[in-house]
Amino acid sequence: xxxxxxxxxxxxxxxxxxxxxxxxxxxxxxxxxxxxxxxxxxxxxxxxxxxxxxxxxxxxxxxxxxxxxxxxxxxxxxxxxxxxxxxxxxxxxxxxxxxxxxxxxxxxxxxxxxxxxxxxxxxxxxxxxxxxxxxxxxxxxxxxxxxxxxxxxxxxxxxxxxxxxxxxxxxxxxxxxxxxxxxxxxxxxxxxxxxxxxxxxxxxxxxxxxxxxxxxxxxxxxxxxxxxxxxxxxxxxxxxxxxxxxxxxxxxxxxxxxxxxxxxxxxxxxxxxxxxxxxxxxxx
Numbered sequence: 001x002x003x004x005x006x007x008x009x010x011x012x013x014x015x016x017x018x019x020x021x022x023x024x025x026x027x028x029x030x031x032x033x034x035x036x037x038x039x040x041x042x043x044x045x046x047x048x049x050x051x052x053x054x055x056x057x058x059x060x061x062x063x064x065x066x067x068x069x070x071x072x073x074x075x076x077x078x079x080x081x082x083x084x085x086x087x088x089x090x091x092x093x094x095x096x097x098x099x100x101x102x103x104x105x106x107x108x109x110x111x112x113x114x115x116x117x118x119x120x121x122x123x124x125x126x127x128x129x130x131x132x133x134x135x136x137x138x139x140x141x142x143x144x145x146x147x148x149x150x151x152x153x154x155x156x157x158x159x160x161x162x163x164x165x166x167x168x169x170x171x172x173x174x175x176x177x178x179x180x181x182x183x184x185x186x187x188x189x190x191x192x193x194x195x196x197x198x199x200x201x202x203x204x205x206x207x208x209x210x211x212x213x214x215x216x217x218x219x220x221x222x223x224x225x226x227x228x229x230x231x232x233x234x235x236x237x238x239x240x241x242x243x244x245x246x247x248x249x250x251x252x253x254x255x256x257x258x259x260x261x262x263x264x265x266x267x268x269x270x271x272x273x274x275x276x277x278x279x280x281x282x283x284x
Contacts, residue, residue, distance in 0.1 A: 007118065
């Protein structure tokens, strides 16, 4: 096929030899199959900032480090410069997440770097040289479903132990190669320690897995791996080898009404004191 304009610089620089075909196109990027040195790779071309939507980006960006306060302000204001920086930050985040997770033993495509808004990475194969199918394209026997579910829960744990949560994990961004599931699409991965939405995103990822595999093994719908995993993580006891049960009962401590009333009274007193200082001219 004719080389898309965004991939022409990579051909000119010898980073790829040519383009075979378009693999898929989504809201955030278009993926092509490309060749390099006799091997077939994937080239993920992120769409221009004008074509992309950042409606849900705020909750994912929380806790991510930005180079300086000027860039942070520009990104928050949504100026043209800020949106361009936001796009670059989004792209680099996926590359960094792939390297970080691959080093932690998580089954993700091997990254080869990001060049001018194009992420080069391994093509996940089906064992016969073809692109691997998505998990959503498979049917399972009950025992197979339980096995795959357990393997993916283990990958979720490995990710969390590496400090990341996928944030959008489902049967549509998991490929299956001869060795099992491979997790893809990570631009929205969140920092587990710095993002206030981390627990909710982990719970959603885990629930998505339960919902999919629960079609084939309904007992998986009754499991509670998310709370169990998060509780172990918060207590510093989670490791990739931690044995999980899928059972967790949250301990509901009785509310300390007196302490709550004291806190409310302290806030009221502090606010009254502030107003008194303001009236006396002690505060601007």
